[in-house]
Amino acid sequence: MKDYLGKNTPKLGFGLMRLPTIPGGTDQDIDLEKVKQMVDLFLERGYTYFDTAYLYHGGKSEEALREAVVKRYPRDKFTVTDKMPLWDIKGEADYERIFQTQLQRTGLEYFDYYFLHGIGESQLELIDKTGGWDYMKKLKERGLVKHIGFSFHSPAACLDKILTAHPETELVQLQINYADWESEKVQARLCYETAMKHNVPVTIMEPVRGGALASMHPDAAKILKDYAPDASLASWAIRFCASLDGLITILSGMTTLEQVDDNTKTMKDVKPLTDEEREVIAKALKVIDSIPVIPCTGCKYCITNCPQHIPTPAIIEQMNEYTKYQNLTGAARTYGMITMMGGKASSCVDCKSCEEHCPQHLEITSILKQAAELFEKKA
Template structure:
């Protein structure tokens, strides 16, 4: 493939997603991705209309927000002497591409990319008129201890992002009523944030939520909010994949928002990529109706079809995801009744999946013993379906598949990052938004690794 992207190739890719990009099994190299993004900019500079994502009116700001938002939790990364860092050159070009195609909502947080995300997005957006973008940030609930600390954090966030105000600001990851009342009410942090709103340094004040339904109802009934952010996708609508109690049903949260007429901002519309990588039996049902549509596009359209949803954040970490998402939302149409039924049928097939409902958000980090929890879960979840393995009985896989898994496991995890390092200390449990029994699953995966090693004679070094 040429280092230069021809105009014909450019239009083919933009019009058809990555079907053209991956034709013949080709994988684009970094400089070719850069060339594509430069070609897109040249087309925009020449005045060519390349399509813009759909928008929704957001009354608190009196403006239209893009129905697709850019989540800055999973930006492209690279290795450096300091470890894994944001690939700022590629990341900024991806942000520029998103902006050119109508995405104007960008969401960051204190914890994202180990504190790198806020500074990155602030620099990336600095070139654009401030009133042409909507920037969201969050007060990091899990580390809060005092009002003075909250004040310091808020000012640091403004400085990192190089702005004088946030369009949307959230109480990050509210999980329990006791914690909320202790930190935000008794310590006065909520009142402080309201004061910052009156000063104009916060335009809209809301929260992101990872608790149970009764706590959510309490928040909505007792306090006024300009918006709230909930995890909403078709897998979680009726609590599928959630805690055994089923207490965190996205449908209940959605209906409460509609009852209170609170605008809905959505996180994890593709459930951390899980809905872009369905079991073959589930994917076949959707592909039968739309062979060329990506699985992720089904998830985005499902969320975008819901009344009251203003925007949905997609954590886009590579060009393929950006192109597919922009393509989907530039030609957005709500799901038809037939498409709704197809999703319901596909979820019936997916109900037997043994996948761990991890969205790879990494809120569980750091593990005191070094386990890379998200990668361990990701390797496990991606082991079964592509190889046609019944994950209810992984021991029945043939030795070649077991060796393939062990090789990937070894290559993607350092020794001190593997499941064998877990001590079941359960430090991670209260941090998990999905309420996954992390240590139980980690130890089960380690048992599987050890069994595969004995079955195949392949020693994991």
């Protein structure tokens, strides 16, 4: 891509979804003083892009943005992305109600970028029925947002379908990192190539895979550390993304001042990965792939008759993530989200109906006990 929207945007963005919280507090008890320090360092080093959403920290992320950024810096020193939560949309009027709440929470008069949040095949009918696409275009006409797009978590074929039907899309936010690049589920490479085919620039989310690529199984980490002892594990992940063309920015959901320091340093004069470095990453991935995990196929037969509605396959997926990447905080966070609607692992009543139906003959009740021990204590 030659000239495109966001070409000159500094290539590190501050994702405001994992902000530091007060010890002993909930996800909504954001430590504002720490956030201010992180914001100050981020802006001082020449970065400008902030990314929030209605959902993050139960709405407190938008308020933290107001307190740490909007009230303390001139409007031309930063850009903001916010997102419309489709799961709260029942009818057309909900779009405006939510949007006005977002302006109020953030203290902004307009957003630089505005997205439909996390769309995929299952939301398309709802968006069409409730006039979501038209609402986005009208926001732009009203001067309340400068550019419109969406964040996306589905297969590339669906992205192709949406971008074909909605050429008004100016940018997309995609999950891209080296571990998901060839993943059948995430399809990072295919999604990226689809966006490029439509000449739509990309903002990258989860470049460090929710922190997983900054922790990693020690055997895999050793390969990267042996090659470049002074480079942080996260810097490999950030550089992988920075090597791609057509980028607006790379978001990092930063929690500590040290992460802001490390990421901003990595991005200063960032160098694309060499072929040799790509081979080193491939070796590390090979090690990760060879780590034995629970052989769940995701068939979901275990869920059908579970009286506690426990999302066992998704819980096992997080157990496996933890085994491979040793990122307990990230896996426990995802565990918290997936068990918000269904039952927690600790709610299992040991009826063993799931084990009778599991074609892999997994000892599900024992796995759930381990999951409860690991993730619920951490939460």
